[in-house]
Amino acid sequence: MAFLKKYLLPILVLFLGYYYSTIEEFRPEMLQGKKVIVTGASKGIGREMAYHLSQMGAHVVLTARSEEGLQKVVSRCLELGAASAHYVAGTMEDMTFAEQFVLKAGKLMGGLDMLILNHITYTPVGFFRDDIHSVRKALEVNFISYVVLSAAALPMLKQSSGSIVVVSSVAGKITQPLFAPYSASKFALDGFFSSVRKEYAVAKVNVSVTLCVLGFIDTETAIKAVSGVLNAEAAPKEECALEIIKGAALRKEEVYYDKSSWVSLLLSNPGRRIMEYLSSKNYNLERFLKD
Ligand SMILES: NC(=O)c1ccc[n+]([C@@H]2O[C@H](COP(=O)([O-])OP(=O)(O)OC[C@H]3O[C@@H](n4cnc5c(N)ncnc54)[C@H](OP(=O)(O)O)[C@@H]3O)[C@@H](O)[C@H]2O)c1
Numbered sequence: 001m002a003f004l005k006k007y008l009l010p011i012l013v014l015f016l017g018y019y020y021s022t023i024e025e026f027r028p029e030m031l032q033g034k035k036v037i038v039t040g041a042s043k044g045i046g047r048e049m050a051y052h053l054s055q056m057g058a059h060v061v062l063t064a065r066s067e068e069g070l071q072k073v074v075s076r077c078l079e080l081g082a083a084s085a086h087y088v089a090g091t092m093e094d095m096t097f098a099e100q101f102v103l104k105a106g107k108l109m110g111g112l113d114m115l116i117l118n119h120i121t122y123t124p125v126g127f128f129r130d131d132i133h134s135v136r137k138a139l140e141v142n143f144i145s146y147v148v149l150s151a152a153a154l155p156m157l158k159q160s161s162g163s164i165v166v167v168s169s170v171a172g173k174i175t176q177p178l179f180a181p182y183s184a185s186k187f188a189l190d191g192f193f194s195s196v197r198k199e200y201a202v203a204k205v206n207v208s209v210t211l212c213v214l215g216f217i218d219t220e221t222a223i224k225a226v227s228g229v230l231n232a233e234a235a236p237k238e239e240c241a242l243e244i245i246k247g248a249a250l251r252k253e254e255v256y257y258d259k260s261s262w263v264s265l266l267l268s269n270p271g272r273r274i275m276e277y278l279s280s281k282n283y284n285l286e287r288f289l290k291d
Pocket residue numbers: 039040041042043044045046063064065066067069090091092093117118119120121122141167168169170214215216217218219220221222
């Protein structure tokens with residue numbers, strides 16, 4: 001009975017809470033007038049997110065390396081009804097750029113409600129031998145820059161009770177041959193941002209963290225990268241982008257999007273949730289909460 005009260009009941013409440021938290025309906029007005037950053041927005045899923053956000057009447061600041069690409073996306077965003085649309089071009093290999101970019105975007109929009117982290121560097125597909133450079137680059141661009149961007153954005157996000165949205169992959173939850181450096185960088189995102197989400201909960205920082213677990217999506221880059229390697233059907237990038245925005249607006253912890261709807265069921269990992277809940281009981285966090 002004591003066991004039931006101490007463990008089973010809270011777990012049940014946790015699951016029910018999780019279930020009912022997903023019941024609130026998405027409305028496009030949720031994004032109206034919101035101030036949103038999208039990284040990796042010159043093409044692919046990032047570009048589609050920028051278009052959806054614009055149709056919903058959000059302010060957007062976009063980034064990627066290609067100035068030409070960004071220029072085109074920004075003009076289309078304005079046509080689609082963005083409250084405002086700007087871009088700042090630069091590379092996320094440069095952490096000083098990453099930090100400065102967030103401050104600049106904040107100035108352009110007068111604050112920040114949502115930080116969508118989506119860019120990735122190109123990683124060669126193949127068996128890992130000794131290409132340390134690719135591993136380091138994948139970690140720098142796909143992971144470290146996300147940490148830098150979110151740290152720079154946190155003061156503004158605290159003020160707006162805003163959201164951090166991290167675009168990851170099924171390859172950040174399961175492993176396969178051929179993508180070791182990419183996979184490592186995506187697992188790192190889960191480790192870091194899911195930890196930080198727990199810290200925010202304890203410290204009562206009302207900034208939501210949404211981790212997006214995507215399957216194979218029909219962007220030009222992805223199709224080219226895995227052609228002749230992966231025999232699977234790609235899901236549409238437009239719908240994928242919309243699902244990310246919906247999940248982010250509803251402040252979900254995780255969004256799953258894949259051609260197959262089994263993915264969310266199989267990867268949501270109740271064992272991990274239960275372990276995390278149980279181990280949280282063993283920590284004394286008082287002295288970390290002072291500042
Ligand atoms: N497509 C899929 O099948 C799939 C599956 C699972 C997860 N995802 C995730 O979805 C996200 C978007 O993927 P996608 O397929 O849409 O990719 P994409 O079409 O190749 O777009 C990548 C974006 O990142 C930018 N970028 C590349 N290198 C950069 C750098 N060094 N600094 C700053 N920006 C850089 C690119 O623009 P520039 O080249 O102009 O810099 C582009 O805007 C990624 O996080 C990816 O891991 C995709």
